[in-house]
Amino acid sequence: MGEPTRFLIHGASGRMGRALLRLCAEGEAGDCNVVAAVSRRPAQRVVDGVPHFAATELAGVPAFDVAVDFSLPEGFDPLLALCRQRGAALVSGTTGLSDGQRQAMADAAAAIPVLWAANFSLGVAVLEELVERAAASLAGWDCDIVETHHVHKKDAPSGTALALGAAAGLGGADARYASLRAGDVVGEHLVQFTGMGERVELVHRATNRDVFARGALHVAARLRGREAGVWRLRDLL
Structure with a gap:
């Protein structure tokens, strides 16, 4: 057995950051070692043995293998610079990044x-691949994506629906979208291909938000030691 992956959790006070720390503490994420948790204003300096740092103290965090980032766009640039300086991998789910930040x-x-x-659902990563294959095999069929989320979700279509639509596009399909906001639905995505007299449906349902944190830790551990480059979830399943 090798040494456990050393994680830096960036955005530790957010919903995903808290889930990542909890899963690691409970041992659900396998053999992981959180060496630092970073947030804008940590309430405590040490929680469950994990040292917490303010965002302004980012340069002083201990050595890490992979940064797992679910923060805000304004905190992204210093983290990216630190990863480059330290030669560490970066896994990020931060949304709202500018074109300059993406570049x-x-x-x-x-x-x-x-x-x-x-x-970061592993099931969605597999679904993207299936959608691309189905679109390539079912040329000329209609492609519709219906996504359902809780009533508080603002963006529509969801980022996941758009990613599935992009996968369909790689297979040659032109996806149409429909969005539903109902109750406390964590996330459901239906991709439907319809031809004359037949229909194929591919569905993913998330019933617990922990699936996203588990998926992020799963791919982060597998990104450690990989060659430089842009990676996808499906590359690391």
């Missing part, structure tokens, strides 16, 4: 392994 991430991939995703 900076692409530039950093010349030196370090980088993975950004809108959805």
